Amino acid sequence: MPNEKFYLTTPIFYPNGKPHIGHAYTVIATDALARFQRLDGKDVFFLSGTDEHGLKMQQTAEKEGVTPQELADRNSAIFRTMEETLGASNDDFIRTTEERHKRACQAIWQRMADNGDIYLDRYSGWYSVRQEAYFDESETTVGEDGVRREPLGSPVEWNEEETYFFRLSAYQDKLLELYESQPDFVGPSERRNEVMSFVKSGLKDLSVSRSTFKWGVPVPGDDKHVMYVWVDALTNYITAAGFPDENNPRWGFWPADVHIIGKDIVRFHAVYWPAFLMSAGVPLPKRVYAHGFLFNRGEKMSKSVGNVVDPFSLVEHYGLDQVRYFFLREVPFGQDGSYSHEAIVNRTNADLANGIGNLAQRSLSMIAKNCGGKVPARDLTDDDRAVLAEADKALVQARRAMGEQAIHQALAGVIAVVSEADRYFDRQAPWALRKTDPARMETVLWTTAEAVRRIAIMLQPFVPGSAAKLLDLLAVAEDKRGFANAGDVDALVPGTPLPAPAGVFPRYVEAAGN
Numbered sequence: 001m002p003n004e005k006f007y008l009t010t011p012i013f014y015p016n017g018k019p020h021i022g023h024a025y026t027v028i029a030t031d032a033l034a035r036f037q038r039l040d041g042k043d044v045f046f047l048s049g050t051d052e053h054g055l056k057m058q059q060t061a062e063k064e065g066v067t068p069q070e071l072a073d074r075n076s077a078i079f080r081t082m083e084e085t086l087g088a089s090n091d092d093f094i095r096t097t098e099e100r101h102k103r104a105c106q107a108i109w110q111r112m113a114d115n116g117d118i119y120l121d122r123y124s125g126w127y128s129v130r131q132e133a134y135f136d137e138s139e140t141t142v143g144e145d146g147v148r149r150e151p152l153g154s155p156v157e158w159n160e161e162e163t164y165f166f167r168l169s170a171y172q173d174k175l176l177e178l179y180e181s182q183p184d185f186v187g188p189s190e191r192r193n194e195v196m197s198f199v200k201s202g203l204k205d206l207s208v209s210r211s212t213f214k215w216g217v218p219v220p221g222d223d224k225h226v227m228y229v230w231v232d233a234l235t236n237y238i239t240a241a242g243f244p245d246e247n248n249p250r251w252g253f254w255p256a257d258v259h260i261i262g263k264d265i266v267r268f269h270a271v272y273w274p275a276f277l278m279s280a281g282v283p284l285p286k287r288v289y290a291h292g293f294l295f296n297r298g299e300k301m302s303k304s305v306g307n308v309v310d311p312f313s314l315v316e317h318y319g320l321d322q323v324r325y326f327f328l329r330e331v332p333f334g335q336d337g338s339y340s341h342e343a344i345v346n347r348t349n350a351d352l353a354n355g356i357g358n359l360a361q362r363s364l365s366m367i368a369k370n371c372g373g374k375v376p377a378r379d380l381t382d383d384d385r386a387v388l389a390e391a392d393k394a395l396v397q398a399r400r401a402m403g404e405q406a407i408h409q410a411l412a413g414v415i416a417v418v419s420e421a422d423r424y425f426d427r428q429a430p431w432a433l434r435k436t437d438p439a440r441m442e443t444v445l446w447t448t449a450e451a452v453r454r455i456a457i458m459l460q461p462f463v464p465g466s467a468a469k470l471l472d473l474l475a476v477a478e479d480k481r482g483f484a485n486a487g488d489v490d491a492l493v494p495g496t497p498l499p500a501p502a503g504v505f506p507r508y509v510e511a512a513g514n
């Protein structure tokens with residue numbers, strides 16, 4: 001039977017500047033979700049990319065004295081490098097300036113037009129260049145500086161143009177029906193409530209083309225206009241699945257299982273996007289999940305690391321898996337979070353260096369010294385089975401949690417097994433058994449190593465590099481590292497030779513003078 005398909009996406013990022021920690025956060029989280037589903041046996045398609053059209057790109061390019069294409073090429077490459085640096089396992093990286101994407105945009109536009117949902121009219125209103133959106137006068141406020149701004153704070157200016165409209169007003173009831181009949185369509189629930197009250201308050205038709213600049217996908221049949229950047233951007237999710245070619249094997253991945261986004265772009269994903277798709281007769285994604293925002297606690301991070309809002313220096317300074325672990329464990333996914341040097345060091349030292357790292361080190365070095373460097377023999381008691389059962393339970397819980405994007409819960413559950421195994425190890429005191437009952441010592445060491453194996457398998461989505469090192473230390477074959485291998489059937493086999501133990505999670509030590 002072919003494996004069940006699973007399609008998930010990050011937002012496509014604006015390459016009009018360099019990537020920052022918020023972008024990195026989205027990528028790390030989506031990557032953990034993707035890796036989890038792969039390890040769980042699904043056929044995963046994980047998409048990320050860059051959103052390269054629009055006025056903002058054109059203006060930044062002008063300021064820098066380059067063409068928008070040059071700006072996009074340069075910065076898109078930096079985003080791609082950031083994703084590699086973060087260990088992202090995306091299967092494709094889409095750029096909206098690619099030919100395949102232009103084709104998809106024009107095809108979806110044509111279908112919406114054929115369905116009678118697109119018409120030409122004039123538009124005037126308060127326009128934010130930063131948001132690339134018009135705002136109702138009632139949504140804007142004039143500050144003490146005399147500047148009128150939209151609710152998120154960017155300045156707006158009065159604009160008047162001929163534009164194509166999308167008949168969004170016709171989708172109000174259908175959208176409300178969608179949120180009612182599929183309560184999971186938007187998560188977390190605060191975001192769903194927000195979206196529902198926005199739609200209930202009444203939807204106006206949406207301006208979906210611009211004729212005042214050129215940097216975009218031309219409207220089919222009227223190339224005085226380019227498409228509104230959000231029509232273009234959202235379409236990336238089906239472009240990469242082969243749209244409009246439904247014979248493309250990738251099309252089997254659509255509809256996406258989940259679009260992971262930040263809470264700033266919920267309206268576009270949970271209101272406009274399903275309306276466009278309904279109009280075009282394309283199935284809707286199953287879920288849109290918005291995470292919160294990250295804030296630097298405002299303190300200086302450390303002398304040597306400088307300004308660590310740059311994801312590259314963060315990884316260089318703390319280590320990739322430490323950074324991934326920190327954000328995934330520390331911030332309840334879906335809520336806002338903050339980060340600081342102190343928080344990163346405390347969290348990773350406690351859970352990684354002193355937690356799983358120490359447990360692995362203690363048990364494996366005793367095995368190296370006392371069991372000839374081979375997986376010890378075992379004769380299990382209920383105590384031993386109980387600790388392994390905790391690991392099995394954590395996997396069941398993690399599967400449920402990851403299915404609803406509660407990444408921090410899944411991870412907390414796995415780490416709780418480390419504490420359980422630590423207590424077991426201390427209680428059993430294998431160092432004392434060495435003289436009194438060597439056979440029992442072997443069983444205790446086997447059980448602890450086996451617990452480490454199960455924990456390491458579960459840690460792979462979150463800290464892939466370090467989890468792989470742990471599994472190497474336990475001589476676990478590459479093709480025996482999936483969740484299907486986490487239980488008794490593939491348990492460590494006594495007598496298997498093990499490599500020399502080595503530390504996997506170094507402790508962060510403050511440099512002198514910091």
Ligand code: ME8
Nearest residue numbers: 011012013014022023026051233234261262293294
């Ligand atoms: O909005 N904390 O691109 P963008 C957490 N191109 N996440 C943050 C963040 C922060 N402080 N700042 C940004 C766009 N993000 C569009 C998307 S999708 C079809 C088009 C993350 O480069 C968060 O995921 O502004 C947010 O949604 C995304 O970066 C916005 O990236």
